[in-house]
Amino acid sequence: MRRDRDLEDPYYLETIRQTAPPIAISPGSLERGMDFEGEISRLTFKDVGGMDDVKEQFRINIILPLKNPKLFQSYGKRIGGGILLFGPPGCGKTYLSRALAGECNATFYGVGIHEILDKFLGESEKHMHNLFETARRNAPAVIFLDEIDLLGHKRTDDSWGRALRGATNVLLSELDEVGKPDKPILVIGATNTPWSVDTALRRPGRFDRIIFVPPPDQTAREEILKLHLREKPIEDIDYAKIASKLDQFSGADIRDLVDRAVELAIRRAMRSGKTEPVSNLDLLSISKEMRPSTIEWLATANDYVRYSNQSGLYDRVKEYIDKNT
Ligand SMILES: Nc1ncnc2c1ncn2[C@@H]1O[C@H](COP(=O)(O)OP(=O)(O)O)[C@@H](O)[C@H]1O
Ligand SMILES: [Mg+2]
Known part of the structure; x- marks a missing residue:
């Protein structure tokens, strides 16, 4: 029996990564603000099964511009920028983003919004800003912001409400800057519940490319x-x-x-x-x-597809549901 899984095995590597927290909080971080530790992703697209469409979109819209910034800029194209991935849990949003970072030799910062939020006044803003600062210092970089829907939960005027608004505002202004400087960073937001994402985040120049990551065919x-x-x-x-x-x-x-x-x-x-x-x-x-874990998600999504798809946001979801359920 083969017991020693080697470090080329992406699944094994990934397991290590998932058990080790992506963020290192150094002593004294409360005074200095949180430190974010990037990782060099060794995953590439060939470790990700299927998703040919998404990979192709990523190649054309992200990898090529990132590798040939001058050429694309001369055509007035933005380098980097924001993408929103959505779909049922476990279908590879995080995995594919790590692989994307690997494809571009970009440093990967995987952070859940709950890790940014802090109920102390001004801290959430500071964490969000630090994340972008750190990524810019280590550009090219991919910032993967998981649970982006958390920002859309409008809360009352308590400390968490303030933390949410503060973090959202900093994210919005950082997104407006992304793509301008010569140190490109790509921001990938991910959510299982796109219908809860703050619409301000989906405006042009922000998370304006929205990609459905379906269950595999x-x-x-x-x-x-x-x-x-x-x-x-x-x-x-x-x-x-x-x-x-x-x-x-x-x-x-x-x-x-x-x-x-x-x-x-x-x-x-x-x-x-x-x-x-x-x-x-x-x-x-x-x-x-076993029972597929995507069933509940598809049932919920079906309601949104039927009753709130005015903008066509869920067309791909509708296509999937019509074909597969
Ligand atoms: N397309 C894929 N190819 C290979 N493994 C996958 C794929 N999609 C999901 N997985 C496996 O499932 C795990 C969970 O996927 P993940 O990216 O965390 O899902 P999501 O972020 O969409 O919830 C991954 O770590 C990987 O082991
Ligand atoms: Mg995930």
Whole structure:
């Protein structure tokens, strides 16, 4: 059995990253403001299954301009800027953003809005500004702001309400600056609930490119299965057949499926005393016990698609729902 997963394994690397907090708070940070620690992402697009559309949009609109800033600027094109990714949880918003940073050799700052908010007066503003300052110093950089919808929760005039407004205002003015300087930063906002995102954030020049990250389709599911099973002892896997049983499964669901199938194989190996490969049967039997985690999201999204899609914001979601549910 292979026990030492090496550092080339993106899933393993990612697990380490997820257990280690992305933000290091140094002693004395209360006086100096929070320090944000960037990471060098080793993920690239080939570690991300499917999402060909999104990858292509990223290549044309982000990677090429970032790599040829002079050329694009001479055509009056903005370099960097803001993008909003939305979709059901576990479908790769964070993962793809890390890979994007890896593709551009950009430093990655992954931060949840809850980490910025601070009920002490003026602190949220300071944290938000520090984040952008740090990223600019380490440009090119990708700032990944997760849970961007939290900013849209209008609260009363208590300290949290003030913190929300303060952080939003600083974010807005920082976004207005992004793309101007020669030190490009890209800001990716992510949310599972785009309908709660403050509309001020979606105006031109801010998060004006809004991209739906759907659950993976058949081909993408095959790729994700392969990615998560690579370098594991497996029998000859019928990827197409297994993927066909995983309608509406998110990438994270598929990863969990693989983890559970691996556990079955390990249990067999403990009994037999030799390496037992993960089998088609393992994967199929586990898939029958699982329910795709995107179902609730799709049901909620369906209401918005039907009743508040005046701007066409949810057209891609509608397309997905019409085709897949
Ligand atoms: N397209 C994909 N290819 C490979 N793995 C994926 C993909 N989408 C999701 N995953 C797996 O699921 C995990 C959760 O995805 P994540 O990016 O955190 O979802 P989100 O940010 O949309 O909630 C990832 O860390 C990765 O292991
Ligand atoms: Mg995420």
